[in-house]
Amino acid sequence: MIAAITVGLAAAAAWYVLAPLWRAAPDEPHHESVERARLVRERETALRVLRDLALDHTTGKMSDADYEALRARQEAAAIEALRRLDAVDAASGAGAAAASPPAVREP
Amino acid sequence: MAGAASLGRFAVLAALVLVCYAIAAAVLGARVRRAELVASAVRALRGSAALLAAAALVLLVALATRDYTFQYVAAHVDDAQPLVYDLTAFWGGMEGSLLLWALVLAGYTLAAVRAVGRAQPELLPGVIVVLAAVAAFFLLMLTAVASPFATVPFAPLDGRGMNPLLLNPWMAIHPPTLYLGYVGLTVPFAIVIAALAAGPSAADGGVLLARRWMMWAWYCLSMGLWFGAKWSYVVLGWGGYWAWDPVENAALMPWLIATAFIHSVMIQERREMLTRWNVMLVILAFALSIFGTFLTRSGVLSSVHSFTQSPLGTLFLIFLGCAVVAACAIAAWRWEALRSRYELDAALSRESAFVLNNVLFLAIAFAVFLGTVFPVLSDVLTGRRVNVGPPFFDHVVPPIAVGLLVLMGVGPLLAWRRASAASLRRNFLAPGAAGTAVGAVLLAAGMRAPGPILVFALAGFVAGTIVLEFARGVQARQAMRGEPAPVALVALVARNRRRYGGYIVHFGMLLLLCGITGSSVFATQRVVTLAPGEAAAAGPYRVRYEGLEQTTAAGALTIGARLRVFDGAREAATLVAARNLYLNGRDATSSVALRSTPRDDLYITLVGWTPESGSGDAGGARVTLRLLVNPLVMWMWAGGLVLSVGAIVAMLPEARPRTVPVPAPAPALGAAAAPLAGEQAGQ
Numbered sequence: 047m048i049a050a051i052t053v054g055l056a057a058a059a060a061w062y063v064l065a066p067l068w069r070a071a072p073d074e075p076h077h078e079s080v081e082r083a084r085l086v087r088e089r090e091t092a093l094r095v096l097r098d099l100a101l102d103h104t105t106g107k108m109s110d111a112d113y114e115a116l117r118a119r120q121e122a123a124a125i126e127a128l129r130r131l132d133a134v135d136a137a138s139g140a141g142a143a144a145a146s147p148p149a150v151r152e153p
Numbered sequence: 154m155a156g157a158a159s160l161g162r163f164a165v166l167a168a169l170v171l172v173c174y175a176i177a178a179a180v181l182g183a184r185v186r187r188a189e190l191v192a193s194a195v196r197a198l199r200g201s202a203a204l205l206a207a208a209a210l211v212l213l214v215a216l217a218t219r220d221y222t223f224q225y226v227a228a229h230v231d232d233a234q235p236l237v238y239d240l241t242a243f244w245g246g247m248e249g250s251l252l253l254w255a256l257v258l259a260g261y262t263l264a265a266v267r268a269v270g271r272a273q274p275e276l277l278p279g280v281i282v283v284l285a286a287v288a289a290f291f292l293l294m295l296t297a298v299a300s301p302f303a304t305v306p307f308a309p310l311d312g313r314g315m316n317p318l319l320l321n322p323w324m325a326i327h328p329p330t331l332y333l334g335y336v337g338l339t340v341p342f343a344i345v346i347a348a349l350a351a352g353p354s355a356a357d358g359g360v361l362l363a364r365r366w367m368m369w370a371w372y373c374l375s376m377g378l379w380f381g382a383k384w385s386y387v388v389l390g391w392g393g394y395w396a397w398d399p400v401e402n403a404a405l406m407p408w409l410i411a412t413a414f415i416h417s418v419m420i421q422e423r424r425e426m427l428t429r430w431n432v433m434l435v436i437l438a439f440a441l442s443i444f445g446t447f448l449t450r451s452g453v454l455s456s457v458h459s460f461t462q463s464p465l466g467t468l469f470l471i472f473l474g475c476a477v478v479a480a481c482a483i484a485a486w487r488w489e490a491l492r493s494r495y496e497l498d499a500a501l502s503r504e505s506a507f508v509l510n511n512v513l514f515l516a517i518a519f520a521v522f523l524g525t526v527f528p529v530l531s532d533v534l535t536g537r538r539v540n541v542g543p544p545f546f547d548h549v550v551p552p553i554a555v556g557l558l559v560l561m562g563v564g565p566l567l568a569w570r571r572a573s574a575a576s577l578r579r580n581f582l583a584p585g586a587a588g589t590a591v592g593a594v595l596l597a598a599g600m601r602a603p604g605p606i607l608v609f610a611l612a613g614f615v616a617g618t619i620v621l622e623f624a625r626g627v628q629a630r631q632a633m634r635g636e637p638a639p640v641a642l643v644a645l646v647a648r649n650r651r652r653y654g655g656y657i658v659h660f661g662m663l664l665l666l667c668g669i670t671g672s673s674v675f676a677t678q679r680v681v682t683l684a685p686g687e688a689a690a691a692g693p694y695r696v697r698y699e700g701l702e703q704t705t706a707a708g709a710l711t712i713g714a715r716l717r718v719f720d721g722a723r724e725a726a727t728l729v730a731a732r733n734l735y736l737n738g739r740d741a742t743s744s745v746a747l748r749s750t751p752r753d754d755l756y757i758t759l760v761g762w763t764p765e766s767g768s769g770d771a772g773g774a775r776v777t778l779r780l781l782v783n784p785l786v787m788w789m790w791a792g793g794l795v796l797s798v799g800a801i802v803a804m805l806p807e808a809r810p811r812t813v814p815v816p817a818p819a820p821a822l823g824a825a826a827a828p829l830a831g832e833q834a835g836q
Contacts, residue, residue: 048156055167063193083273084355107576115570150416
């Protein structure tokens with residue numbers, strides 16, 4: 047009985063693990079999707095840091111000059127990430143919905 | 154049942170085969186860029202996790218049914234043991250704890266593979282290889298050296314049961330929580346190593362991706378340490394919660410390194426600095442987690458927590474050496490690519506405070522490491538085993554911890570890049586006044602010990618900075634949106650969970666430090682022998698001994714001293730301090746009589762008893778009691794709870810920032826810059 051369970055388990059495990067090898071190859075993480083994930087991450091990080099900087103500045107922990115300098119750097123990073131995201135999405139022609147930037151509330 | 158044991162052994166062996174296959178498939182898949190091989194490796198890891206779950210189920214069933222044909226069950230269960238502790242015996246012994254480790258790692262592996270596959274898919278093969286390699290080591294141990302599925306041909310009539318000290322709810326949750334932390338450190342390690350292997354451009358993102366996993370591991374380690382301290386306090390009967398035991402230290406060291414990382418990674422996010430430093434912290438935290446496992450299982454240092462001496466220690470040391478050498482080699486390979494783009498702008502800045510904070514955390518970790526391994530070092534170097542013991546740690550660690558306390562208050566108020574004199578005056582005035590006021594009140598109240606006055610005054614200062622931070626954030630929201638203060642407070646925390654969760658954690662640490670200081674410096678104790686009806690004073694309490702009682706249950710004889718406790722003239726509690734004597738010959742244990750209040754704990758243990766001469770009545774016996782008054786201990790436990798709440802707030806995923814504050818974008822930037830325009834985010 048135990049031997050039968052063991053053999054059955056082994057066979058099931060082997061079938062499950064090896065199945066991808068004789069099926070149609072799944073989508074490899076293409077360079078575009080890897081690049082896209084990286085850019086989304088950079089954008090999210092830059093936006094969060096910008097938000098933190100704004101809070102620090104508003105609560106008086108940062109001089110105007112330093113705030114401007116740090117903000118400019120993060121803005122540049124965020125804008126660069128967005129620009130390249132646009133380029134990646136335009137090139138792939140897909141994922142536009144997922145790529146959509148954060149919703150904007152007009153001031 | 155031999156069949157079930159065979160099934161368990163097979164499941165572990167098959168899991169080992171699968172993780173080895175996963176390593177090969179992931180390496181090959183990455184080299185030949187065949188995604189189906191990587192997909193197959195992921196499936197192998199899932200299969201391995203399922204098999205380990207099956208193995209764990211086999212062991213749990215054997216424990217619950219008290220199947221003494223399993224050597225492990227016979228060693229850790231007996232007929233008198235409550236069922237719940239039969240189940241917790243799963244991690245009560247070396248073999249079961251290794252299986253738990255492997256099982257937890259399998260769960261983490263599945264979660265990490267899923268998360269990394271989504272966030273940074275190029276790291277997936279590397280993450281699989283590292284996690285599977287660590288799993289392979291543990292599974293090899295389980296297969297070849299310490300199998301929980303070893304059986305005997307003839308089952309004993311009864312098992313030996315667990316050490317009675319482990320039959321406690323705190324001990325039921327302490328080890329698995331600590332394991333979640335220890336094993337959790339493997340995931341950031343795997344991510345960082347995979348990022349280094351993937352290429353220079355991936356390293357930075359890898360370290361940032363590792364942050365969330367490190368935070369979780371840190372949280373579990375924190376809770377594991379807290380549960381362990383609570384167990385030590387209420388079960389061991391010595392009146393303390395931390396003994397600088399080697400195995401306790403082994404858990405503290407990775408916690409310290411993880412704490413340093415959680416702080417320094419913020420500089421990497423903000424200023425693109427310290428990537429190299431963060432990589433090394435992740436490697437160090439993982440190495441220390443394996444070192445802790447080595448300490449527990451090698452028998453090289455004596456500890457109340459360690460398992461018996463076994464050949465596992467040497468194997469762990471070899472594995473640790475290989476892992477550290479490989480990780481450092483790959484870090485060295487990418488060292489130039491990890492160079493920071495920027496440097497510190499000023500000595501007085503938030504960045505500098507974080508760097509100093511890291512140095513102090515590492516200094517404590519180094520001191521703890523040195524004190525822990527000193528007996529071994531002295532043995533190797535001089536042939537004499539010298540134990541430095543708690544006095545060493547008590548002298549070295551507190552001054553550094555005070556430095557960290559200062560930074561806990563100063564850091565959040567310093568500006569990024571450089572702090573101006575005007576901002577320092579503005580930011581430090583109120584918290585400084587709060588700290589000074591606390592110090593003055595304590596002096597006026599008659600406290601003269603400089604150390605505790607300094608700690609409590611600094612705690613007042615740090616608490617002031619935290620309150621100021623919350624107040625300013627709330628004011629900013631109110632100014633921007635006109636929200637009522639409670640709404641503004643909730644929204645502020647919800648929109649900035651990491652920051653304000655961190656402040657809540659700091660507040661929890663303050664409570665912890667105050668509790669530790671109060672109970673370490675001001676604790677008093679006395680040993681008294683009393684006849685029935687006699688009383689003794691202990692601090693503000695008077696303890697009257699009423700008589701001895703005797704009960705038997707579950708293979709134990711319990712001798713208890715009935716006590717009435719008076720706080721001033723008021724009767725505060727009726728307590729029983731007892732000794733438990735075990736019929737199977739195990740060492741006797743204490744049941745502590747404990748009365749906790751925010752002011753202090755009255756902690757009483759029964760040391761011994763002497764029957765009245767000529768009297769056969771046990772109730773008339775004289776008893777010897779140890780009476781301890783430990784001030785502020787309840788604050789320490791409360792601090793752990795607050796820390797837990799703060800950590801959960803900080804770990805909750807933050808809402809994607811909808812808008813950020815920038816001026817109107819230049820026309821040339823067009824749509825790409827649109828998301829950056831808008832209202833003050835986070836306000």
